[in-house]
Structures are given as C-alpha cells and as structure tokens.
Amino acid sequence: MKNRVKLARIEKNLTQVELAKSVNVSRQTIGLIENGKYNPSLNLCINIAKTLGKTLDDLFWEVDKGD
Amino acid sequence: MIKSWLSKLLPNDEYKEKNILYFLAESAVIFCMILIFVIILSITGIFNKNIPIEVFGLFSLWFFCVYIFLRYVFSGIEYTEIFTxxxxxxxxxxxxxxxxxxxxxxxxxxxxxxxxxxxxxxxxxxxxxxxxxxxxxxxxxxxxxxxxxxxxxxxxx
CATH class of the missing domain: 1.10.287 (Helix Hairpins)
Structure with missing residues (x-):
C-alpha cells in the first residue's frame, strides 16, 4: 500500500527509531510500512497519524489523478 | 481488539506478531495434513504397522516445532533494530x-x-x-x- 508516512516523518524531523518508539513497534515495522511492504492495522495507522500530526487521509488515502 | 491467551506469549510488535501467527497456522495445517495422510494409509493398510505410534507422534511434533523455528529464522524478523x-x-x-x-x-x-x-x-x-x-x-x-x-x-x- 502506497503511503506518505516517510514524508510526514521527515517533515516532523523524526527518525524511524523515534517514530517506532512512540507508536510501540519495531523500527523494522516502520521501514516496512514506509516502503509499502506491510499494511498496518487501523490502530497502528491512527497512532502513526496522531504522532505525526496528520490525518489518516493525509497519510494513507490514495488520490486518483483524475480527482 | 479481541485477543486470545496466545497473545500473551507473542511479541508486542504487530508485524512480528502477525508473522509468528502465520507460521503457527501454516505448521498446524501441515501437521493436520500429515495426520490425515497417515490415517488414510493406516485404513488402507499401506502404513507400516511396525512403526510405533509414539515414534510417529514424536516425529510429527518435531516437524511442527522445526517448521515454525526455521520459518522464524529465515523470515528475518528476529533482529528488528539491526540496520547498520x-x-x-x-x-x-x-x-x-x-x-x-x-x-x-x-x-x-x-x-x-x-x-x-x-x-x-x-x-x-x-x-x-x-x-x-x-x-x-x-x-x-x-x-x-x-x-x-x-x-x-x-x-x-
């Protein structure tokens, strides 16, 4: 699943380790999410969005180019 | 989220937890298939009756554990913080x-x-x-x- 977690994390000046610690997962999990290789649970999505100060739409919603 | 008693034994990291559950489930499915296969062989009389049931039971249990262990080792989920x-x-x-x-x-x-x-x-x-x-x-x-x-x-x- 494509997402904008990496961009939002860099905007917020957080490292993968810091984000991982604040949402209580491993750095590997954050890496996999950022690379679109793991689809996180809704709970984890919400925690990531809250930590990064974004909405779920900002991070995970795919906008079609035609919209 | 509804959690079973098994979740107490699993890691907190959800990716790791999900993977381990998959390994357990895969192993259980293979285990069941082996049992069904042996029952069929036993009914049809092809299965060698000289092999004690204990030996077969221990072998199945060994396979069940080794499968999960090897899947875990080769999945690369053990050392989640080793990046450099x-x-x-x-x-x-x-x-x-x-x-x-x-x-x-x-x-x-x-x-x-x-x-x-x-x-x-x-x-x-x-x-x-x-x-x-x-x-x-x-x-x-x-x-x-x-x-x-x-x-x-x-x-x-």
Whole structure:
C-alpha cells in the first residue's frame, strides 16, 4: 500500500527509531510500512497519524489523478 | 481488539506478531495434513504397522516445532533494530560471547545432572562434545537469523 508516512516523518524531523518508539513497534515495522511492504492495522495507522500530526487521509488515502 | 491467551506469549510488535501467527497456522495445517495422510494409509493398510505410534507422534511434533523455528529464522524478523554494519558486527560479537557463556553453563548443567565421569576422555566425549554440538547449532541458527534480519532491514531502510 502506497503511503506518505516517510514524508510526514521527515517533515516532523523524526527518525524511524523515534517514530517506532512512540507508536510501540519495531523500527523494522516502520521501514516496512514506509516502503509499502506491510499494511498496518487501523490502530497502528491512527497512532502513526496522531504522532505525526496528520490525518489518516493525509497519510494513507490514495488520490486518483483524475480527482 | 479481541485477543486470545496466545497473545500473551507473542511479541508486542504487530508485524512480528502477525508473522509468528502465520507460521503457527501454516505448521498446524501441515501437521493436520500429515495426520490425515497417515490415517488414510493406516485404513488402507499401506502404513507400516511396525512403526510405533509414539515414534510417529514424536516425529510429527518435531516437524511442527522445526517448521515454525526455521520459518522464524529465515523470515528475518528476529533482529528488528539491526540496520547498520556497525550494529551488525556488534550483535555478531555479542552472539559469540552469549553462546560461549551458554556452552559453559550447558557443560556445568550436564555435569550436574549426569555426574562427573571417571576419565577426562569420557568427560570430553560424553559431555563436552554434545554440549559443543548443541551450542554450535544454536550459534549458527542465530547467525543466520541475524544475517537475514540485517539484509531485510537494509532493503527497507
């Protein structure tokens, strides 16, 4: 699943380790999410969005180019 | 979220938790298929009745555990924080130290339970060699797990 977690994390000046610690997962999990290789649970999505100060739409919603 | 008692034994990290559940489920499915296969063979009379049921049971249990263990080792999910070459080398050295300590404790444990052997040669053959073998297997499996974890982490960094 494509997402904008990496961009939002860099905007917020957080490292993968810091984000991982604040949402209580491993750095590997954050890496996999950022690379679109793991689809996180809704709970984890919400925690990531809250930590990064974004909405779920900002991070995970795919906008079609035609919209 | 509804959690079972099994969740108490699983890691907190949800990716790791999900993967381990998959490994357990895969192994359980294979285990069931083997059992069904043996029951069919047994009914049709093809299954060799000379093989005691205990041996078959132990083999199935061994396979169930080994499958999960190997899937875990080769999935690269054990060392989730090893991303740099320095971390990798540090962890490798730590593994060696831990396994040497494990070997030492294993020899003490074996000696405690089996008693002191009469000759030094017997001590080496009956106690030290099996301990070295166990520790070596453990060390190699941990090294493989570390290597796979490191490679996986490098790909997603």
């Amino acid at each position: 070459e320095a971390d990798y080398k540090k962890e490798k050295n730590l593994l060696l130290k831990n396994n040497l300590l494990f070997l030492f404790l294993l020899i003490i444990g074996f000696t405690f339970f089996n008693g002191i052997t009469s000759t030094f040669f017997e001590f080496v053959i009956d106690l030290v060699m099996p301990c070295i073998f166990i520790a070596l297997i453990k060390y190699v499996m941990e090294l493989i797990s570390l290597r796979w974890s490191y490679k996986k982490n490098k790909r997603i960094e």
